[in-house]
Amino acid sequence: MHYLAALSFIDSELDELQEEFGDLPDQVHGKLENLERAKAIVDETRGILDEIKNFVATAKVTLVELKEKEEALAKQQFLVRNNKEFDAITKEIDHLKHEHESLSTRMRTEGLKEENINRILLDQIKDQEKAQEEYDDRKAMLDNIASDQNDTVKDYNRKRKTIVLTLDQDYVQEYERIRKFHKDAAVQVRKNSCSGCFSSVPSQKIVELRNNPEKLFLCENCGRILLDEELYFDESLLDNI
Numbered sequence: 466m467h468y469l470a471a472l473s474f475i476d477s478e479l480d481e482l483q484e485e486f487g488d489l490p491d492q493v494h495g496k497l498e499n500l501e502r503a504k505a506i507v508d509e510t511r512g513i514l515d516e517i518k519n520f521v522a523t524a525k526v527t528l529v530e531l532k533e534k535e536e537a538l539a540k541q542q543f544l545v546r547n548n549k550e551f552d553a554i555t556k557e558i559d560h561l562k563h564e565h566e567s568l569s570t571r572m573r574t575e576g577l578k579e580e581n582i583n584r585i586l587l588d589q590i591k592d593q594e595k596a597q598e599e600y601d602d603r604k605a606m607l608d609n610i611a612s613d614q615n616d617t618v619k620d621y622n623r624k625r626k627t628i629v630l631t632l633d634q635d636y637v638q639e640y641e642r643i644r645k646f647h648k649d650a651a652v653q654v655r656k657n658s659c660s661g662c663f664s665s666v667p668s669q670k671i672v673e674l675r676n677n678p679e680k681l682f683l684c685e686n687c688g689r690i691l692l693d694e695e696l697y698f699d700e701s702l703l704d705n706i
């Protein structure tokens with residue numbers, strides 16, 4: 466019973482330490498999600514910019530090629546033998562000129578698009594930096610609390626392990642099962658009542674509880690493990706573990 470009381474004490478201390486974090490872990494998680502979203506947006510925009518740059522680079526080469534073809538055809542036109550050939554080449558040159566023009570127009574449009582997207586990207590990078598700062602800030606707060614608690618938590622966890630190994634495994638299982646419903650799974654009887662749910666404990670049960678310290682008694686109302694009212698648990702008992 467002393468061990469169960471000790472286990473219950475350690476768990477409530479650990480729960481309390483956990484509460485110091487408040488909603489900070491959730492906040493850190495949320496900030497991390499924001500950061501990842503901001504990064505994905507920046508990556509997407511960079512991808513669009515790369516596509517535009519590739520298009521412009523290819524288009525530049527194509528424009529030179531079109532111009533060269535046009536010049537070659539113009540030279541060829543001097544050497545034609547009849548009107549039919551002359552007309553055919555004129556038609557071809559017109560076609561190349563038209564292609565050159567429409568590609569130039571598209572390049573200008575893409576150039577404007579690139580400028581706009583670059584501006585948008587700058588804003589998106591600022592958003593990402595802000596998200597990074599916010600995440601770093603919360604994470605640092607979390608890490609601070611964790612490092613402050615580190616030694617205490619380690620010590621409690623070590624003692625908890627020893628106690629669990631010392632206890633009857635059936636008791637441990639029962640304790641863990643109840644802990645899923647009540648964080649304070651083992652509570653003392655106080656003024657003939659369960660101090661978990663405050664319902665009264667029959668005096669017969671209190672007598673049995675006192676006479677059978679090796680047996681588990683559960684509160685009939687809430688199902689918590691009942692500890693004898695006279696069981697004296699002092700934190701200093703943990704020092705020896």
Ligand SMILES: [Zn+2]
Pocket residue numbers: 659660661662663664684685686687688689
């Ligand atoms: Zn109860």
